[in-house]
Amino acid sequence: MSKPVTIYDIAKMVNASTATVSRVLSNSTYPVSAEMSKKIKAVAKELNYTPNMLGKQLKTNNSMTIGVIIPSISNPFYADVVLGIEEIARKNGYHVLLCNSHQNPELEAEYLQTLLEKQVKGLIVSSISKNKDFLDSYLEKGLCVISIDQYIDNPDVYQIGFDYRKGAYLACKYLIEQGHTNIAYVTAILDRPSRLGLFHGYHDALRESGIEPLDLWILEAEEGLENTYSSAFEFNIGKQLAHRLMKLDKRPTAIMTCNDLTAFGVISELKEQGIDVPGQISVVGFDNIEFSQMSNPALTTVDLPKYEMGKFSCNMLMDILVGKTIDVKEIVLQPKLIIRQSVMQN
Amino acid sequence: MSKPVTIYDIAKMVNASTATVSRVLSNSTYPVSAEMSKKIKAVAKELNYTPNMLGKQLKTNNSMTIGVIIPSISNPFYADVVLGIEEIARKNGYHVLLCNSHQNPELEAEYLQTLLEKQVKGLIVSSISKNKDFLDSYLEKGLCVISIDQYIDNPDVYQIGFDYRKGAYLACKYLIEQGHTNIAYVTAILDRPSRLGLFHGYHDALRESGIEPLDLWILEAEEGLENTYSSAFEFNIGKQLAHRLMKLDKRPTAIMTCNDLTAFGVISELKEQGIDVPGQISVVGFDNIEFSQMSNPALTTVDLPKYEMGKFSCNMLMDILVGKTIDVKEIVLQPKLIIRQSVMQN
DNA sequence: CTGAAAGCGCTAACAA
DNA sequence: TTGTTAGCGCTTTCAG
Numbered sequence: 001m002s003k004p005v006t007i008y009d010i011a012k013m014v015n016a017s018t019a020t021v022s023r024v025l026s027n028s029t030y031p032v033s034a035e036m037s038k039k040i041k042a043v044a045k046e047l048n049y050t051p052n053m054l055g056k057q058l059k060t061n062n063s064m065t066i067g068v069i070i071p072s073i074s075n076p077f078y079a080d081v082v083l084g085i086e087e088i089a090r091k092n093g094y095h096v097l098l099c100n101s102h103q104n105p106e107l108e109a110e111y112l113q114t115l116l117e118k119q120v121k122g123l124i125v126s127s128i129s130k131n132k133d134f135l136d137s138y139l140e141k142g143l144c145v146i147s148i149d150q151y152i153d154n155p156d157v158y159q160i161g162f163d164y165r166k167g168a169y170l171a172c173k174y175l176i177e178q179g180h181t182n183i184a185y186v187t188a189i190l191d192r193p194s195r196l197g198l199f200h201g202y203h204d205a206l207r208e209s210g211i212e213p214l215d216l217w218i219l220e221a222e223e224g225l226e227n228t229y230s231s232a233f234e235f236n237i238g239k240q241l242a243h244r245l246m247k248l249d250k251r252p253t254a255i256m257t258c259n260d261l262t263a264f265g266v267i268s269e270l271k272e273q274g275i276d277v278p279g280q281i282s283v284v285g286f287d288n289i290e291f292s293q294m295s296n297p298a299l300t301t302v303d304l305p306k307y308e309m310g311k312f313s314c315n316m317l318m319d320i321l322v323g324k325t326i327d328v329k330e331i332v333l334q335p336k337l338i339i340r341q342s343v344m345q346n
Numbered sequence: 347m348s349k350p351v352t353i354y355d356i357a358k359m360v361n362a363s364t365a366t367v368s369r370v371l372s373n374s375t376y377p378v379s380a381e382m383s384k385k386i387k388a389v390a391k392e393l394n395y396t397p398n399m400l401g402k403q404l405k406t407n408n409s410m411t412i413g414v415i416i417p418s419i420s421n422p423f424y425a426d427v428v429l430g431i432e433e434i435a436r437k438n439g440y441h442v443l444l445c446n447s448h449q450n451p452e453l454e455a456e457y458l459q460t461l462l463e464k465q466v467k468g469l470i471v472s473s474i475s476k477n478k479d480f481l482d483s484y485l486e487k488g489l490c491v492i493s494i495d496q497y498i499d500n501p502d503v504y505q506i507g508f509d510y511r512k513g514a515y516l517a518c519k520y521l522i523e524q525g526h527t528n529i530a531y532v533t534a535i536l537d538r539p540s541r542l543g544l545f546h547g548y549h550d551a552l553r554e555s556g557i558e559p560l561d562l563w564i565l566e567a568e569e570g571l572e573n574t575y576s577s578a579f580e581f582n583i584g585k586q587l588a589h590r591l592m593k594l595d596k597r598p599t600a601i602m603t604c605n606d607l608t609a610f611g612v613i614s615e616l617k618e619q620g621i622d623v624p625g626q627i628s629v630v631g632f633d634n635i636e637f638s639q640m641s642n643p644a645l646t647t648v649d650l651p652k653y654e655m656g657k658f659s660c661n662m663l664m665d666i667l668v669g670k671t672i673d674v675k676e677i678v679l680q681p682k683l684i685i686r687q688s689v690m691q692n
Numbered sequence: 693c694t695g696a697a698a699g700c701g702c703t704a705a706c707a708a
Numbered sequence: 709t710t711g712t713t714a715g716c717g718c719t720t721t722c723a724g
Contacts, residue, residue: 055701231636401717
């Protein structure tokens, strides 16, 4: 654990200036004689030189690092997105600083601050905290922020989202095409744009077909403290709401849900009550998480290009950071219906 | 996007030196008059000052950042681990640089290099690449590395692992206690210590009960190119191997698997062949991923404290980085049998 | 209690 | 083609 070697050490050894050493070791286009260049590279390798990027970054004011703030990496949805982000970042020589906000506005703000202190110039964030005003001061300081999945109402932030409304519309329309008219909707609390969009899509399809949705069949979970993400939470919502639904005199023939996990909860509850899916009641999910193809029955659901969203957003960020002008500040990615075994013709 | 304000600006405004400003703004214990201190803090707030950590870090040679290299964050197993790591890191004022190696040794090496260049002093890594020699040169440079899940044969790296052997032993013993003696073992390729450990645990329990395992019932997947992680891959291994198993004249009454995903594959295949689980054949998984409680039937499996492993490893790293002496370099976390519905008495 | 000044490792004008 | 030099923003000795 000896003292780290610097360009100064190398300069001394080859009788050159630090400037020259810097030029060859940082692959500058600046002309350096082939001979000198070779010598410097050789010595650098011999001494096992590792550049200290802090020096470079302080000088160039560029940390080659982006920040990513998401609710929780243990949510597979975000894991996929982050995978895409990280891949593109790496290909551009960037690193990603991962921050789990746990839906906690204070944590979010704290992260934002420390990220900025680390001289992060670009941020990809999925936030559901209500008050985004504090973002302004960061935007002013030149931070480039891309909001994914959840919309942030600020003209200075770039947006990449999914067409949730369209997705739910697709799913509901499919149900209708299969002969269902009695379609329930089971959802976690409608506290964010994405879930609201879903809900509207459900209505769209129904209304388009002249079906009046029954209020009794629309079940929304109560507010729960979702501060630490867990799949089990969403699963239980499905279970509980399905339980309530099955107590009704008039039962639906199909159930739409706000996500796959909730759908699994619904299916689990129905099975427990001896109701066959899809034999007696059809169920559709949303998100197309990997497990939906492994479940029993395999789940009919709507796919969201999560990994692509990650790649897309990071590519966009990279473009902006190198000063390319972006023509469009808002992008909406399209969902796709995935037909499997949890829906049956009515 | 004006020029960022520095301690120099603040110093000018309050007629003090940068030294004094630095002292109060970095919470140094160095004595500064209350009056001066108040003034400086006020001006800092007024100017909306954000410290540039690159300056500080260059000076103090401490980046307050750790690196985490894992195969893929889209594997829920690692997502849980990383969640734990990040939580502890944050509480200690550290950030986490996330690196997905995709089981690619070159990528791993590349990350290691750039992490070091960013002056990361601590690294938590789960690596299955064979050749770890290159690690030596980093260890020499003072990098502190903690290997999680997979063992690295190097006296200088700290190790935190699971007792896989014990876990499989527990599962197998449970099966035996339930009256099973014809127990098959279905596994992905035995190319790493963890899977080998599992396999040994299976043998341990069998032998302890005087049961001779039948070679025919031990099925190992062929080598597959797992470069990009996907749950579907593991699922399909289960499906394929179960298919082969069911062609045998003499069938087992219980099947052990190397992980939950594979177990789901097995169950899916059995169902397709009209075989009831656990009615006709019992199945146990391994890992206790969240879905295992939502599947049909709910999966009996073995829990690994993943989140705790993350917290544990990061706490250890933090301790080492502040110079505490660690008494033990190797820690083995204990598995726990989770009994659900996929096993029936024989 | 306060300040001057050196310097962390690197880059980039500018000069030669 | 090479070198000199002035910082990037911050901390920290050392002197007052």
